[in-house]
Amino acid sequence: MANNGKxxxxxxxxxxxxxxxxTAGVSIGTVSNVINGSLSVREKLRQRVLGAIRNLGxxxxxxxxxxxxxxxxxxxxxxPDITNPFFPSVVRGVEDIAYENSYRLILCNxxxxxQKEISYLNxxxxxxxxxxxxxxxxxxTISSNSGPPMVCLDRVPExxxxxxxxxxxxxxAYEAAKHIIRMGHxxxxxxxxxLHLTNxxxxxxxxxxxxxxxxxxxxxxxxxxxxxxxxSGYACTVRLLRLVxxxxxxxxxxxxxxxxxxxxxxxxxxxCPDDISIVSFDGLDITEFSDLALTAVYQPGYQLGRTAAxxxxxxxxxxxxxxxKIVLATELKIRNSVAALRPRHQRGKSVPRRQNARSxxxxxxxx
Amino acid sequence: MANNGKxxxxxxxxxxxxxxxxTAGVSIGTVSNVINGSLSVREKLRQRVLGAIRNLGxxxxxxxxxxxxxxxxxxxxxxPDITNPFFPSVVRGVEDIAYENSYRLILCNxxxxxQKEISYLNxxxxxxxxxxxxxxxxxxTISSNSGPPMVCLDRVPExxxxxxxxxxxxxxAYEAAKHIIRMGHxxxxxxxxxLHLTNxxxxxxxxxxxxxxxxxxxxxxxxxxxxxxxxSGYACTVRLLRLVxxxxxxxxxxxxxxxxxxxxxxxxxxxCPDDISIVSFDGLDITEFSDLALTAVYQPGYQLGRTAAxxxxxxxxxxxxxxxKIVLATELKIRNSVAALRPRHQRGKSVPRRQNARSxxxxxxxx
DNA sequence: TTGTAAGCGTTATCAG
DNA sequence: CTGATAACGCTTACAA
Numbered sequence: 001m002a003n004n005g006k007x008x009x010x011x012x013x014x015x016x017x018x019x020x021x022x023t024a025g026v027s028i029g030t031v032s033n034v035i036n037g038s039l040s041v042r043e044k045l046r047q048r049v050l051g052a053i054r055n056l057g058x059x060x061x062x063x064x065x066x067x068x069x070x071x072x073x074x075x076x077x078x079x080p081d082i083t084n085p086f087f088p089s090v091v092r093g094v095e096d097i098a099y100e101n102s103y104r105l106i107l108c109n110x111x112x113x114x115q116k117e118i119s120y121l122n123x124x125x126x127x128x129x130x131x132x133x134x135x136x137x138x139x140x141t142i143s144s145n146s147g148p149p150m151v152c153l154d155r156v157p158e159x160x161x162x163x164x165x166x167x168x169x170x171x172x173a174y175e176a177a178k179h180i181i182r183m184g185h186x187x188x189x190x191x192x193x194x195l196h197l198t199n200x201x202x203x204x205x206x207x208x209x210x211x212x213x214x215x216x217x218x219x220x221x222x223x224x225x226x227x228x229x230x231x232s233g234y235a236c237t238v239r240l241l242r243l244v245x246x247x248x249x250x251x252x253x254x255x256x257x258x259x260x261x262x263x264x265x266x267x268x269x270x271x272c273p274d275d276i277s278i279v280s281f282d283g284l285d286i287t288e289f290s291d292l293a294l295t296a297v298y299q300p301g302y303q304l305g306r307t308a309a310x311x312x313x314x315x316x317x318x319x320x321x322x323x324x325k326i327v328l329a330t331e332l333k334i335r336n337s338v339a340a341l342r343p344r345h346q347r348g349k350s351v352p353r354r355q356n357a358r359s360x361x362x363x364x365x366x367x
Numbered sequence: 368m369a370n371n372g373k374x375x376x377x378x379x380x381x382x383x384x385x386x387x388x389x390t391a392g393v394s395i396g397t398v399s400n401v402i403n404g405s406l407s408v409r410e411k412l413r414q415r416v417l418g419a420i421r422n423l424g425x426x427x428x429x430x431x432x433x434x435x436x437x438x439x440x441x442x443x444x445x446x447p448d449i450t451n452p453f454f455p456s457v458v459r460g461v462e463d464i465a466y467e468n469s470y471r472l473i474l475c476n477x478x479x480x481x482q483k484e485i486s487y488l489n490x491x492x493x494x495x496x497x498x499x500x501x502x503x504x505x506x507x508t509i510s511s512n513s514g515p516p517m518v519c520l521d522r523v524p525e526x527x528x529x530x531x532x533x534x535x536x537x538x539x540a541y542e543a544a545k546h547i548i549r550m551g552h553x554x555x556x557x558x559x560x561x562l563h564l565t566n567x568x569x570x571x572x573x574x575x576x577x578x579x580x581x582x583x584x585x586x587x588x589x590x591x592x593x594x595x596x597x598x599s600g601y602a603c604t605v606r607l608l609r610l611v612x613x614x615x616x617x618x619x620x621x622x623x624x625x626x627x628x629x630x631x632x633x634x635x636x637x638x639c640p641d642d643i644s645i646v647s648f649d650g651l652d653i654t655e656f657s658d659l660a661l662t663a664v665y666q667p668g669y670q671l672g673r674t675a676a677x678x679x680x681x682x683x684x685x686x687x688x689x690x691x692k693i694v695l696a697t698e699l700k701i702r703n704s705v706a707a708l709r710p711r712h713q714r715g716k717s718v719p720r721r722q723n724a725r726s727x728x729x730x731x732x733x734x
Numbered sequence: 735t736t737g738t739a740a741g742c743g744t745t746a747t748c749a750g
Numbered sequence: 751c752t753g754a755t756a757a758c759g760c761t762t763a764c765a766a
Contacts, residue, residue: 014492016743027753032745039746042751059493063439064743067430067758074473082455082462085653092450095476104490106441107474109462123471125381126426230652259653285597286452286626286653383759394737399761406762409735431759434742 015058024052035060066128071148075103075312076124077133080112084228084256085284086301087135090153093305094133101313103130112138131312136160138194144323149315153308156198163315165308165326169199169281172297172330173206173251176279179295179332180249181214184341185277189222189247191236191257200228203253203281222247226257233260241268241276248276248341255282258294258337273339283333293335300328382425391419402427433495438515442470442679443491444500447479451595451623452651453668454502457520460672461500468680470497479505498679503527505561511690516682520675523565530682532675532693536566536648539664539697540573540618543646546662546699547616548581551708552644556589556614558603558624567595570620570648589614593624600627608635608643615643615708622649625661625704640706650700660702667695 021028026045033039034049041049052058066072075098079087095105106127108120117137124132125147132150136142136157144150144162151163180188190207193200204223211218221243226232233252240247241264252258258280265272272278272292280287283298307326388395393412400406401416408416419425433439442465446454462472473494475487484504491499492514499517503509503524511517511529518530547555557574560567571590578585588610593599600619607614608631619625625647632639639645639659647654650665674693 014495014743018743028744029746029753029755030751033752036745040751045752059489061434061495061743062490062493063430063434063495064758065745067428067434067742067760068744068746070758072430081459082449083459085452085455088449088452088455091474092448092476095449095474099475104494105474107458107462107472108466109459122426123429126429127471128381128428128430381759385759395760396737396739396762397735400736403761407735412736428759431742432761434744434758435760435762437742 014061015056016061017058019056020049020052020058023056024048070128071130072128073103074106074127074129075131075133075309076106076108076120076127076129078108078110078117078120078124079135080137081109082107083109085286086254086282086299089301090135090305093302093307094309095305097306097309097313103313110137114139114141117142131316133308133312138196149312151308151312151315153304154199158196162323163311164324165304165311165328166199167299167304167328168330169202170206170209172281172299172332173203173253174210175330175332176251176281176297177207177210178214179334180251180277180279180338181210181216183249183277183338185249186216186341187222187245187247188216188218188249188251189224189240190218190251191224191226191233191240191253191261193226193228193253193257195225197228200253207251219243226253226260228254228256230256230260230263233257234264235260237261237264238267241265241270246276249338250276250278252278252280255280255284255287255294255296258287258296262292273337277338277341279338283331288333288335292337295335295337296333298331298333300330303328381428382423383428384425386423387416387419387425390423391415437495438497439495440470441473441494441496442498442500442676443473443475443487443494443496445475445477445484445487445491446502447504448476449474450476452653453621453649453666456668457502457672460669460674461676462672464673464676464680470680477504481506481508484509498683500675500679505563516679518675518679518682520671521566525563529690530678531691532671532678532695533566534666534671534695535697536569537573537576539648539666539699540570540620541577542573542697542699543618543648543664544574544577545581546701547618547644547646547705548577548583550616550644550705552616553583553708554589554612554614555583555585555616555618556591556607557585557618558591558593558600558607558620558628560593560595560620560624562592564595567620574618586610593620593627595621595623597623597627597630600624601631602627604628604631605634608632608637613643616705617643617645619645619647622647622651622654622661622663625654625663629659640704644705644708646705650698655700655702659704662702662704663700665698665700667697671695 017028017031021031026049030041030045031049033041034046062072077094082088098105110117110120114137117140129148131148134150134152135154136152140157142157152160153165156164192204195201224236224239226236233256240250250261252261258278261278262272265276270276280294280296283296287294384395384398388398393416397408397412398416401408401413429439444461449455465472477484481504484507496515498515501517501519502521503519507524509524519527520532523531559571562568591603591606593603600623617628619628625645628645629639632643637643647661647663650663654661
């Protein structure tokens with residue numbers, strides 16, 4: 001009765017161990033032993049079983065297997081939004097490692113909604129996953145409780161005690177700011193991410209530190225808080241460009257916000273880097289192919305995924321070490337969104353310069 | 368023995384229906400009936416059961432459920448490479464629909480390798496998925512056999528008889544070419560995708576047709592075959608730029624190749640759109656924020672995912688109509704990578720013009 | 735309306 | 751070394 005609609009879709013009788021056992025003329029237990037190598041089996045029988053498996057194209061049912069073992073070969077992965085261009089490479093890194101070790105990935109998007117995160121977490125549990133990989137949502141409240149091993153990536157939820165893999169946000173931002181300073185800028189603004197996110201916080205701190213080390217003070221208005229998306233990058237930049245004096249350089253805490261900043265700059269009829277320099281964080285390869293290639297702190301997303309997946313797998317296979325925090329190095333990639341600035345009193349001194357084709361043209365024009 | 372390493376990770380005794388039954392003082396069958404509404408249950412008992420479920424935080428085990436029903440709430444999704452920036456929005460569209468209907472997504476990357484595709488297909492089967500959503504690999508040999516419902520997206524494998532959701536590749540390319548022609552170009556080249564891919568083939572055909580309709584002949588050398596990635600876009604463009612006469616406009620069959628084309632153009636010390644116009648296909652939002660926003664045929668990736676997921680769900684719930692082919696409309700988004708071209712004999716006539724800030728500057732300079 | 739029990743496909747224990 | 755069998759957690763037919 002409740003069955004009527006279902007016959008339609010039921011897979012047409014998959015091959016089971018029983019059929020393998022039957023065609024190989026052995027018992028079902030023996031088949032299992034052959035497959036899992038749990039007990040040794042006489043070579044002759046082994047071959048018969050293997051043959052039957054090949055002939056019938058048998059694939060063990062992962063559900064019954066998982067049910068029995070109380071654990072599947074599924075890795076649950078939770079990301080804020082696969083549509084954010086930084087995450088796909090992370091996911092890909094995870095998937096590659098998972099695949100090599102014959103784990104499969106269930107992917108969930110939380111939209112940075114802690115509610116949705118919890119809900120996903122719960123129903124991932126009901127698949128008895130081997131482990132969980134989580135890029136926490138903005139206000140995430142997860143904790144490592146009991147349950148399958150979990151590793152957090154990219155961001156660290158408040159109060160999180162478990163394993164973590166992140167990039168060197170503080171140091172990366174520090175280098176970025178130092179580069180801007182070295183290029184002669186003094187009026188330097190930052191568009192940070194949401195500060196409840198550890199990575200956003202660390203980037204802001206690294207930035208501040210570099211300015212402090214160079215004895216440059218920061219006008220509080222030069223610190224704008226964005227949300228890691230284009231719209232907020234745009235809005236923050238509009239506010240910055242209206243300031244007097246206007247900053248000569250902006251550090252955007254991710255590429256999406258830098259792209260938004262670029263739109264604002266264009267809308268103000270200014271050009272980057274001639275009128276305003278921009279350095280961003282992420283270094284998505286897509287930002288290097290536009291006419292104006294962004295100078296950026298590159299973070300190795302794919303490696304981030306691989307590393308986290310490896311750590312998780314080691315936990316899955318019983319690694320009981322205390323929780324680790326792995327920090328991946330970033331790299332400042334100098335392209336052409338930063339121009340050298342020569343303050344009046346320094347004219348004539350040699351200062352490193354970087355220009356793109358266009359700014360060169362304009363200088364010729366002025367000459 | 369084989370157990371020693373496993374206790375480590377076993378989830379600490381999840382709550383089961385038995386415990387719910389026990390604490391609610393009913394039988395296990397009744398609990399099931401409450402949860403699934405399969406049989407009506409006296410209100411008082413119902414409340415007791417619901418209470419117990421809430422209190423203990425019970426989540427039904429999806430494995431045993433799936434095992435029993437011979438079908439899970441998993442949707443398997445196979446994509447060539449989540450790292451290709453067109454796919455994340457498709458995946459996201461799928462995931463949103465799946466989530467709303469309480470299905471979960473297992474994601475697999477084939478790297479356009481038909482081998483890997485088959486292997487994934489097989490082991491997705493062993494999870495008894497409710498359905499499969501597939502963006503076929505380049506040489507895909509899949510067929511709709513028996514098994515759970517399958518829907519193909521974006522590309523149609525050769526000989527595929529099942530459901531399909533694609534965008535209007537032919538028409539989109541036709542419009543793109545028409546736009547280029549309308550802007551006065553006659554020497555128009557195309558960088559196509561791999562032609563075993565239906566979408567690549569259709570785009571090429573649409574392009575050819577537009578030129579034929581305008582009585583413009585195509586130098587065979589103006590037709591370059593890329594692989595939908597940046598590197599091939601770059602290589603094809605290098606070949607095109609060396610041609611004499613050089614094309615004045617290029618239609619790139621996707622954004623990634625257009626980005627590669629842009630690099631090549633820059634390397635030849637040419638500028639787009641002044642020296643060469645470019646139109647591409649995809650319209651990823653990331654291409655509109657660079658200084659040079661790409662004029663492109665926008666394809667609705669997110670909608671593609673949603674539509675395919677909806678179709679799949681309808682199949683899952685028993686829709687037995689003959690296989691459908693759904694074609695989603697594209698939209699030409701005119702930005703500023705195409706300049707109007709005035710052939711000598713037309714100087715003085717009015718021709719629609721589009722320029723970006725830079726080309727305007729250069730004209731001032733010349734004046 | 736409710737309880738009981740069979741069975742989904744595995745793995746693992748225990749006899750033989 | 752091999753075969754029979756219990757158990758994993760759930761749904762559902764059937765009996766009460």
